[in-house]
Amino acid sequence: MNDLGTNILIWVIHAVLLTVVLLTAFAYTTLLERKVLGRIQSRYGPNRAGPFGLLQPLADGIKLIFKEELTPAGVDRFTFLLAPVLAAVPAVVVFAVIPMGGKANFFGTDIHLTLAPNLNVGILFVLAITSVSVYGIVLAGWASNSKYSMMGSLRSTAQMISYELAMGLSLVALVVVAGTLDLNAIVDQQKELWFVFLQPVGAVIFMLAALAEVNRAPFDLPEAEQELTAGYHTEYSGMKFALFFMAEYIKMSVIAGLAITFFFGGYREPLPLFITRALPVLSVDNTPWLGPVYFSIKVVVLLFVQIWVRATLPRLRYDQLMRLGWKVMLPITLAWVMVTAFVVLLRS
Amino acid sequence: MLESYLPIAILLIVATVVCLLLVAVGTIFGPRRKSFRKGSPYESGMQPIGPGTRRMSVRFYLIAVLFILFDVEVIFFYPWAVNFRALGLFGFVEMLVFVGILLVGYVYVWRKGALEWD
Amino acid sequence: MTVEVIIFGILALIAIAAAALMLLTRNAVHSAIFLVVVMSSLAVLFLGLSAPFIAMVQIAVYAGAIMVLFLFVIMLLGAERIGARDMVSWHIPMAIVLAVAVLLLGGYVLLTNPAVAVVDLPTEQIVQGSAEAIGQSLFSGYLFPFEATSILLLVAMVGAVVLTRKEKKSS
Numbered sequence: 346m347n348d349l350g351t352n353i354l355i356w357v358i359h360a361v362l363l364t365v366v367l368l369t370a371f372a373y374t375t376l377l378e379r380k381v382l383g384r385i386q387s388r389y390g391p392n393r394a395g396p397f398g399l400l401q402p403l404a405d406g407i408k409l410i411f412k413e414e415l416t417p418a419g420v421d422r423f424t425f426l427l428a429p430v431l432a433a434v435p436a437v438v439v440f441a442v443i444p445m446g447g448k449a450n451f452f453g454t455d456i457h458l459t460l461a462p463n464l465n466v467g468i469l470f471v472l473a474i475t476s477v478s479v480y481g482i483v484l485a486g487w488a489s490n491s492k493y494s495m496m497g498s499l500r501s502t503a504q505m506i507s508y509e510l511a512m513g514l515s516l517v518a519l520v521v522v523a524g525t526l527d528l529n530a531i532v533d534q535q536k537e538l539w540f541v542f543l544q545p546v547g548a549v550i551f552m553l554a555a556l557a558e559v560n561r562a563p564f565d566l567p568e569a570e571q572e573l574t575a576g577y578h579t580e581y582s583g584m585k586f587a588l589f590f591m592a593e594y595i596k597m598s599v600i601a602g603l604a605i606t607f608f609f610g611g612y613r614e615p616l617p618l619f620i621t622r623a624l625p626v627l628s629v630d631n632t633p634w635l636g637p638v639y640f641s642i643k644v645v646v647l648l649f650v651q652i653w654v655r656a657t658l659p660r661l662r663y664d665q666l667m668r669l670g671w672k673v674m675l676p677i678t679l680a681w682v683m684v685t686a687f688v689v690l691l692r693s
Numbered sequence: 694m695l696e697s698y699l700p701i702a703i704l705l706i707v708a709t710v711v712c713l714l715l716v717a718v719g720t721i722f723g724p725r726r727k728s729f730r731k732g733s734p735y736e737s738g739m740q741p742i743g744p745g746t747r748r749m750s751v752r753f754y755l756i757a758v759l760f761i762l763f764d765v766e767v768i769f770f771y772p773w774a775v776n777f778r779a780l781g782l783f784g785f786v787e788m789l790v791f792v793g794i795l796l797v798g799y800v801y802v803w804r805k806g807a808l809e810w811d
Numbered sequence: 812m813t814v815e816v817i818i819f820g821i822l823a824l825i826a827i828a829a830a831a832l833m834l835l836t837r838n839a840v841h842s843a844i845f846l847v848v849v850m851s852s853l854a855v856l857f858l859g860l861s862a863p864f865i866a867m868v869q870i871a872v873y874a875g876a877i878m879v880l881f882l883f884v885i886m887l888l889g890a891e892r893i894g895a896r897d898m899v900s901w902h903i904p905m906a907i908v909l910a911v912a913v914l915l916l917g918g919y920v921l922l923t924n925p926a927v928a929v930v931d932l933p934t935e936q937i938v939q940g941s942a943e944a945i946g947q948s949l950f951s952g953y954l955f956p957f958e959a960t961s962i963l964l965l966v967a968m969v970g971a972v973v974l975t976r977k978e979k980k981s982s
Binding site: 695698749751752753754755757758759760761762764765766768769771772773775776779780783784787790791794795797798799801802805807 | 859880886942943946965971972
């Protein structure tokens with residue numbers, strides 16, 4: 346155990362690294378999305394800036410820095426500035442608790458690869474942050490003094506709180522199986538069998554609800570440009586707009602990271618057991634630094650799935666969306682929780 | 694106790710500082726050429742009619758109330774789920790009663806058409 | 812003791828300052844934002860009391876769900892621009908009288924209660940407010956209040972629907 350001063354130094358470095366990695370991940374998720382969407386629609390996607398368009402995110406970033414920060418008349422300035430920050434910060438903070446590996450040895454010091462690994466209420470922390478991330482959107486709509494922003498943010502908020510219920514309930518079924526709220530313990534329990542095989546319905550509901558929660562296609566109603574222009578960020582430009590954009594794309598990674606942690610074995614190796622038995626060096630138990638590598642590979646796969654879904658499915662209508670959330674997902678999840686509990690009861 | 698939450702606070706501060714820095718960079722390097730047209734809220738190119746924020750539909754209020762009620766229910770599920778194996782059949786029946794009473798409310802809300810979005 | 816007392820002091824100051832700002836701002840939405848700050852610092856205070864479950868629920872339900880409802884109500888009524896002129900005339904004197912009364916009562920309790928002191932509890936006396944511990948007592952000793960809560964939630968549901976929905980006329 347290190348003393349508190351050393352620990353704080355390690356945490357600060359860790360937090361800065363994590364933020365930088367997430368910013369880079371955000372930049373390249375936009376490129377991945379444009380490339381994949383392009384290929385699915387039989388075109389190339391960005392390929393001018395650098396080889397395969399690899400410098401495109403950099404070019405976009407520089408361009409956004411030199412754009413004018415418009416503040417329309419009649420805007421509530423304090424809230425107008427606060428809203429994009431409130432949207433982006435929670436997305437980053439969730440990553441403090443998502444397990445990315447066990448303890449690893451760097452320069453003679455034991456460092457845990459997860460920033461905050463000792464939370465015994467991990468799942469509740471995730472839910473708490475999720476419920477706070479509504480503010481960025483609702484305040485952006487109110488502060489903008491624009492009808493499109495207001496409508497977009499109201500719809501978006503109602504959508505988020507409706508699907509938060511299904512999301513929370515789908516995790517209850519998981520907790521019944523796992524018997525703990527600790528994210529690291531949940532990952533450790535999936536050493537031999539991923540929870541997706543025990544909780545298939547829970548996993549599907551979680552992914553759907555999470556997509557709706559972060560307003561991704563096919564639930565991207567707030568950005569239904571045909572009816573709402575750009576929804577809650579209609580009046581935003583420059584780097585403030587970039588923060589909303591960043592929030593959305595980091596949240597894609599958050600969904601991927603959470604789904605991996607809950608259902609797809611976390612940072613553990615995505616390999617069948619007989620391979621790790623033959624080659625124990627590939628297991629995270631023996632090579633801890635492979636944890637983040639496996640984690641990143643799985644995140645990229647799930648990011649690809651999310652983009653694929655966006656390219657495939659048309660957007661829902663608003664009344665269909667609310668009906669799906671309240672009349673279909675909520676009762677199904679409730680039933681699934683009770684069924685899971687019943688089966689666990691029978692087997693014990 | 695508090696020490697295991699300290700890294701979260703540190704990440705919170707770092708993330709907030711980075712976000713504010715990004716906005717600051719944009720404000721420093723971006724041009725500032727104000728004009729009347731640029732300053733008016735977007736309304737498909739027309740002069741905005743009336744105030745931008747107006748009173749909203751009561752349906753959103755209803756959704757928010759229902760959300761709180763079901764959210765409290767979901768929160769109650771967690772201590773139950775964590776202890777489920779220890780509680781056994783007794784815990785299962787307890788939760789069935791709880792869910793049963795709430796289902797009455799759910800059916801009522803459904804039948805009254807409060808979940809419709811027409 | 813010292814570190815926890817310092818953290819408590821900082822958070823208490825933040826909470827009180829945010830609460831004062833909430834009362835003093837003219838704009839209802841700004842008040843709501845400051846109330847969120849108050850709720851969040853209360854959550855961290857719960858963490859300091861070894862009650863992580865309550866802390867997270869405080870954020871998820873109070874800082875999250877209930878404050879969103881507050882914001883919706885403010886926007887529903889268009890109440891964010893109600894100025895000082897719209898206040899009731901006896902508002903301020905009444906508020907002062909009540910505030911003084913509450914301060915006197917709090918001061919009386921603090922001064923006459925001998926148990927008011929910062930004490931370090933021995934570790935074995937600290938009750939861990941984890942989800943497991945809360946579940947164990949909730950589903951054994953507090954069974955009736957738990958089931959009664961569901962009735963309370965049911966009543967609230969019916970109330971919300973009755974207040975907001977008009978019966979559809981068949982015509």
